[in-house]
Amino acid sequence: MASSRQSRGKAPSRWRWVKRPVLWVLLPLLLLAGALAVAVSLEASSLPSFADLKSSQNGQTIVVRARDGTQLVSLGPSFGRWLTYEQIPGVMKDAIISTEDRRFRHHIGIDPLGVARSVGVRVRSGHWRQGGSTITQQLARTVFLNNKRTFDRKSREALLALALEWRFSKDQILELYLNKVYFGGGAYGIDAASRKFFGHSATTLSLPEAAIIAGLVKAPSHFSPTADAKAAVDRAQVVLKVMNETGAITAEQLSSANLDTVRIAPEASQNSVRYFTDWALPQLDQLVPDNTEPIEVWTTLDLHMQTAATAAILANAPKGAQGALVSLDRDGAVLAMIGGTDYVTSNYNRATNAVRQPGSAWKLFVYLAALESGVKPGDPVTDAPITIDGWSPRDSGGHYAGQIDVRTAFAYSKNTVAAQLGQKVGFDAVAAMARRFGISTPVSTNPAMVLGSNDVRLIEMARAFAEVSARGTSVEPYGISKVVTTDGRVLYEHPATQGQTLVAPFVAAGITDLLQTAVNIGTGRAAQIGRPVAGKTGTTTSNKDGWFLGFSSGITTGVWMGRDDARPVGGLQGGTAPARAFAQYMTAAVANRPVEQFETQVTLPEWQLEPDDQANQGDPNSYFYGDEHGNLVAPGDTSAPIGPGEPPRDPADGRVSDTQGGGMGGGGAGAGNDTGPGDPPAAANDDGPPAQPAPRQRRPQ
Numbered sequence: 001m002a003s004s005r006q007s008r009g010k011a012p013s014r015w016r017w018v019k020r021p022v023l024w025v026l027l028p029l030l031l032l033a034g035a036l037a038v039a040v041s042l043e044a045s046s047l048p049s050f051a052d053l054k055s056s057q058n059g060q061t062i063v064v065r066a067r068d069g070t071q072l073v074s075l076g077p078s079f080g081r082w083l084t085y086e087q088i089p090g091v092m093k094d095a096i097i098s099t100e101d102r103r104f105r106h107h108i109g110i111d112p113l114g115v116a117r118s119v120g121v122r123v124r125s126g127h128w129r130q131g132g133s134t135i136t137q138q139l140a141r142t143v144f145l146n147n148k149r150t151f152d153r154k155s156r157e158a159l160l161a162l163a164l165e166w167r168f169s170k171d172q173i174l175e176l177y178l179n180k181v182y183f184g185g186g187a188y189g190i191d192a193a194s195r196k197f198f199g200h201s202a203t204t205l206s207l208p209e210a211a212i213i214a215g216l217v218k219a220p221s222h223f224s225p226t227a228d229a230k231a232a233v234d235r236a237q238v239v240l241k242v243m244n245e246t247g248a249i250t251a252e253q254l255s256s257a258n259l260d261t262v263r264i265a266p267e268a269s270q271n272s273v274r275y276f277t278d279w280a281l282p283q284l285d286q287l288v289p290d291n292t293e294p295i296e297v298w299t300t301l302d303l304h305m306q307t308a309a310t311a312a313i314l315a316n317a318p319k320g321a322q323g324a325l326v327s328l329d330r331d332g333a334v335l336a337m338i339g340g341t342d343y344v345t346s347n348y349n350r351a352t353n354a355v356r357q358p359g360s361a362w363k364l365f366v367y368l369a370a371l372e373s374g375v376k377p378g379d380p381v382t383d384a385p386i387t388i389d390g391w392s393p394r395d396s397g398g399h400y401a402g403q404i405d406v407r408t409a410f411a412y413s414k415n416t417v418a419a420q421l422g423q424k425v426g427f428d429a430v431a432a433m434a435r436r437f438g439i440s441t442p443v444s445t446n447p448a449m450v451l452g453s454n455d456v457r458l459i460e461m462a463r464a465f466a467e468v469s470a471r472g473t474s475v476e477p478y479g480i481s482k483v484v485t486t487d488g489r490v491l492y493e494h495p496a497t498q499g500q501t502l503v504a505p506f507v508a509a510g511i512t513d514l515l516q517t518a519v520n521i522g523t524g525r526a527a528q529i530g531r532p533v534a535g536k537t538g539t540t541t542s543n544k545d546g547w548f549l550g551f552s553s554g555i556t557t558g559v560w561m562g563r564d565d566a567r568p569v570g571g572l573q574g575g576t577a578p579a580r581a582f583a584q585y586m587t588a589a590v591a592n593r594p595v596e597q598f599e600t601q602v603t604l605p606e607w608q609l610e611p612d613d614q615a616n617q618g619d620p621n622s623y624f625y626g627d628e629h630g631n632l633v634a635p636g637d638t639s640a641p642i643g644p645g646e647p648p649r650d651p652a653d654g655r656v657s658d659t660q661g662g663g664m665g666g667g668g669a670g671a672g673n674d675t676g677p678g679d680p681p682a683a684a685n686d687d688g689p690p691a692q693p694a695p696r697q698r699r700p701q
Contacts, residue, residue: 527580
């Protein structure tokens with residue numbers, strides 16, 4: 001009896017030791033399941049409605065328009081037409097389910113078996129080869145999350161997938177997925193993908209076409225039929241085999257699905273317009289920051305001029321060479337831009353990004369600095385050998401013209417004269433002038449810089465010439481005129497700005513005179529178009545680069561040609577192919593614009609007036625003169641020059657006047673004396689032709 005009671009007393013004790021561990025495990029699991037159910041329920045209740053999810057779009061669409069409103073390109077996601085579950089072909093639904101989530105109809109949003117299978121493949125192969133994400137998880141990631149591979153994101157993805165399964169039916173989830181998943185090429189949803197790759201709606205997809213689209217989800221860019229047709233077909237073959245394995249299609253359907261019969265819609269040609277849009281659109285980050293709504297971007301591009309520019313570059317660029325062109329309106333609006341001969345082959349924009357030596361086109365800044373210092377187009381100069389700090393520039397062909405004037409030296413691009421002028425005004429002054437006119441690349445100040453040894457960008461050189469065309473006022477190139485929303489609300493509009501004065505009007509008139517002469521009789525004769533043109537050629541050593549930049553009727557255009565590897569191009573000179581391309585383009589560009597004459601009449605400031613112009617402005621006896629050495633001479637007493645530092649003599653008796661510091665300031669040639677406001681600059685005849693008599697100056701009274 002006692003033994004029986006003892007036995008009955010021990011049994012509950014043993015059960016307690018078994019029951020406790022089970023409770024310790026089950027109770028936390030039950031609590032966790034309850035908490036998860038609450039979290040899923042709360043997440044599901046916060047999800048947008050099915051109608052809201054259908055209407056929402058991921059990503060920003062940007063429609064880019066030319067200045068006349070013509071659509072240039074549409075960027076960003078394309079969503080096609082929304083297809084209901086019933087409108088989606090069965091082969092498309094079967095292809096996606098077989099490929100991406102064969103247990104889609106049986107799991108609750110996450111698939112433990114799929115995860116286990118993925119882990120098993122990872123263990124066997126040593127790396128992840130098979131994803132464990134369900135279609136529902138992919139939908140959650142597409143609509144609500146990003147593609148970062150973090151634990152927090154994966155946990156959030158799983159919770160959202162459970163919530164989506166709680167809230168919506170399997171058919172609704174599949175409908176959302178097939179209308180929203182990304183298939184590459186900017187296409188979101190099967191209808192957009194079908195129209196992009198096959199040229200028709202997804203409602204008529206065939207089995208081979210459905211297999212190609214389903215295969216894109218794994219790697220849209222890699223398996224894109226427009227990028228790699230063979231890769232797309234190989235991937236589609238895998239999809240068809242998987243469909244057969246899952247029973248979605250029969251063996252007969254598999255064997256009869258001929259992928260070779262699928263016609264891929266030709267992709268829209270990537271023409272030269274893309275060089276312009278690639279340059280202009282990044283500016284939206286500054287013009288309309290933090291904007292995510294669909295917008296229309298109205299640009300300055302003129303399609304007629306862009307077409308003419310493309311034809312001009314293709315017709316004239318030497319074989320094996322690249323060509324680039326930038327054309328600006330008088331306010332800086334970019335009318336045409338060519339960054340290379342073929343955007344598909346190379347989308348590198350040589351008009352805005354490439355830096356190349358400009359050759360003699362750089363002389364624009366040399367002569368601007370010289371004109372500002374007092375040199376005039378008609379001044380005499382000597383084209384002869386010269387050496388500056390051990391550097392000896394040579395003219396093309398080794399021929400020297402001797403005594404000529406500044407205008408002729410510029411027209412025929414005489415290197416020795418440019419070197420003399422650069423030395424005269426100072427190489428720092430030339431560099432400063434280039435900076436003033438918008439050159440942002442590094443500028444050295446060694447003597448050879450006057451011949452264009454510094455690298456520059458075509459768009460900045462075109463800007464400098466446009467600023468000359470604008471009579472010496474600043475011009476800022478721009479490509480976006482306004483940005484509006486799809487309902488017409490204006491987010492940005494390019495302001496009308498008043499340019500700053502860069503050089504005095506007489507300097508702008510003088511350089512325009514020189515530029516026009518270069519086209520009329522000089523190295524730029526091939527750029528003539530039957531109306532006034534002002535411009536300059538540029539050619540670098542061994543014909544590696546050829547440039548022509550010029551303007552007419554308010555349009556400024558720059559052309560560059562050369563090889564990307566900077567190898568010589570036979571026969572390439574600024575006055576040949578680039579000038580001819582300029583002429584071909586400009587003939588079309590200015591056809592509908594009135595002929596404009598240049599303002600080349602130089603109105604000099606008072607301190608530069610010729611002696612004859614001053615002869616009737618006062619008593620000649622109140623003037624003193626300078627001899628060929630720059631020394632001051634009193635009127636009527638040419639035998640006794642006034643030495644440096646001496647005040648002028650009284651004209652009555654030749655005695656030294658009490659007035660100090662008048663006229664030229666007593667400085668000799670190259671003396672480096674400072675000149676005050678209104679004073680003429682000190683003479684500098686060390687590197688030029690024989691000095692001319694200095695202008696007569698009024699003596700202080």
